[in-house]
Amino acid sequence: MTSFTEENYLKAIFHLCENKNGLAVSTNELAEITQTRAASVSDMLRRLSEKELILYKKYQGVTLTEEGKSIALKIIRKHRLWEVFLVEKLGFGWDEIHEIAEELEHIDSKVLTERLDNFLGNPKFDPHGDPIPDEKGNMPSQVSFKLSEAVINTELVMLGVSEDSAPFLQHLDKLSLHLGAKLRVLDVSGYDQSLHIEINKAGTIHISKEVACSILVSKK
Amino acid sequence: MTSFTEENYLKAIFHLCENKNGLAVSTNELAEITQTRAASVSDMLRRLSEKELILYKKYQGVTLTEEGKSIALKIIRKHRLWEVFLVEKLGFGWDEIHEIAEELEHIDSKVLTERLDNFLGNPKFDPHGDPIPDEKGNMPSQVSFKLSEAVINTELVMLGVSEDSAPFLQHLDKLSLHLGAKLRVLDVSGYDQSLHIEINKAGTIHISKEVACSILVSKK
DNA sequence: ATAAAAATTTAGACTAATCTAAAAATTTAT
DNA sequence: ATAAATTTTTAGATTAGTCTAAATTTTTAT
Structure with a gap:
């Protein structure tokens, strides 16, 4: 054990x-x-x-080792499934779930995990866009890169975040930056590398280099 | 803590x-x-x-002490809410949930407990018929007594069980003894105190004194 | 290439929760 | 009412996980 x-x-x-x-x-x-x-x-x-x-x-x-990796992936699977539960079923915000999932991930019941997975509709990604390993530890792969590395004017989709601190996620909420948003980089400042971006063809905002580094996107 | x-x-x-x-x-x-x-x-x-x-x-x-009682009631509240979740949402049988709830009851998040309670429709009793304390630790009360103490021929409703071991609950399942069943004691054996009972006016079975002692009923 | 700095490990101690064996207190039985 | 039986507590050890301080190894910089 x-x-x-x-x-x-x-x-x-x-x-x-x-x-x-x-x-x-x-x-x-x-x-x-x-x-x-x-x-x-x-x-x-x-x-x-x-x-x-x-x-x-x-x-x-x-x-x-392979065994160590297998255990780690089981914990990560449970963590991410519970995060989906907290957001989809209990209405939590993506900034409120990390600490609770840190506890729930240690609940030790294979059948519980599999039933939860089914109840949630076998989700492939958690509320932060992180892939959920399957029962055998296989991760769905998704090609993404940092928004800070995007080519100007390319059409992008926001797929995830690489940080899950509450302050960061709340900051994204304030900027209406949610998973699935259609993004386009209009300009990068030569002074501080901040980005001017368009969101859902509906408006534009400025974000810092730090924020852009923690947002994961793919080409549309 | x-x-x-x-x-x-x-x-x-x-x-x-x-x-x-x-x-x-x-x-x-x-x-x-x-x-x-x-x-x-x-x-x-x-x-x-x-x-x-x-x-x-x-x-x-x-x-x-009052504080000790308050902590105990919070754990019991969580235990019983999670049991409702496991049965109502994930489709577990009432004989499969005790051990899992023993782990889930220690998850420490007031907001999680309250959201779970709402998600489940604020249930007052768990799948074994045990009362769920509210946020303040008040227990819904329910007047019940052991089936073994029932007066012959009285109309009864099965409200709960006072034991939650898997073998006992599986035994009840085999006998079609579920919460809410309408029961009537037809006869008590003078030899071993086993009971002959009618279930839902649909049939009759014999149960041992031990089983009857762990079934809680009320007058209809 | 060697000395200084940084990273890592070892040694020894502490806390929570448990155990066995022995001592002490309470209850039961005559 | 007192001896025997039972229950409970204390004493002393053990394990997991942590700590600080000291020793050791590796890396970096001249």
Whole structure:
């Protein structure tokens, strides 16, 4: 059995690996996102390594074994399914769901997860546009890139966000930037790289480089 | 903050007190239903007492303080709401939900609980007929008694069960004994106190004294 | 290439929750 | 009313997960 805490480490390793295209993750990176100290991480890595959930060489960072990856994907599947439930069924905003899903993701019942998936209509993406792994851990893939990297004047669709902090999502709400919005970059400032964009052919706004970096789009 | 474990002790104390009409609960009783040893219980009681969640005098048993009772009722509220969700929305049988609800009851979000309650249509009873406390901890009351205590030939309605083990509930399913069924006791055996009962004026069955003791009914 | 800086691990301690074994208090039975 | 049986508590250990401080390894910079 894997504890709540172990599951959180596996999930953290998975997400960090993903952002680095499979490169090993360092103790300090893990300490930062798990909000603990490097010493505690070292200790946990030793234990996870004994359980063969991670590949760990002292001082050399860590990656997941197939079994570790499988566990991480199950947690992520549950996290994202519960997020869909919270938004679609209970009417939560996308900025209110992360912390609750952090708890729900540890509920341990295969049959519950599968029934929930069906109840929700087998969604492929969560309310932030993140792909929901299937029962076997396969992720639906979606070709997207940062809005900040888009070619000017191309027609785009907003598919996701790469940050899910409440302040960021509330900021997007204020700007009427929602998943599915049709976007077009009109201009990029030479001064601060802020973007002038058109939304749904209905109006235009200015957004900072930081915001544009955390919005994921595809060509229409 | 109360831990997962502390919440389980408070809940256990609440249920045991309820069954004894408010009398203090003993260390051994708690050890049995929490599946631990008396020594572990003693230790936990000392801690809960320091937090003023229970009234505890060494060797004299334990009752809940108002604050302890309030926490217990919140857990019970969540447990029973989630059970309704599992049955009404996800199609689980009443014999499959206890263990899952034991996990879900610890999810800590007031707003989630209230939205779930609304989503479910503010149910007053769970799938076993147990009353769901409201936000303030008030229980809807329902006058019921054991089927084993019913007067012969009286028209009755099945309102609940006082046991929720899967084998017991599956046994009731096999006998078509469901909440809301109209029952009438035709005869009680002088030999083993088994009951001959009529269900929904559609047929009759024989049930053991043990089963009849765990079925709650009211006069129609 | 080696010294300084940064990252990581080890050592030793702490807390929550548990255990067994032994001691103490209460209850029961004669 | 007192001895025996039962219940409960205490003492001392254990495990998971954390911490700080110190030691060690790796990386960076000259």
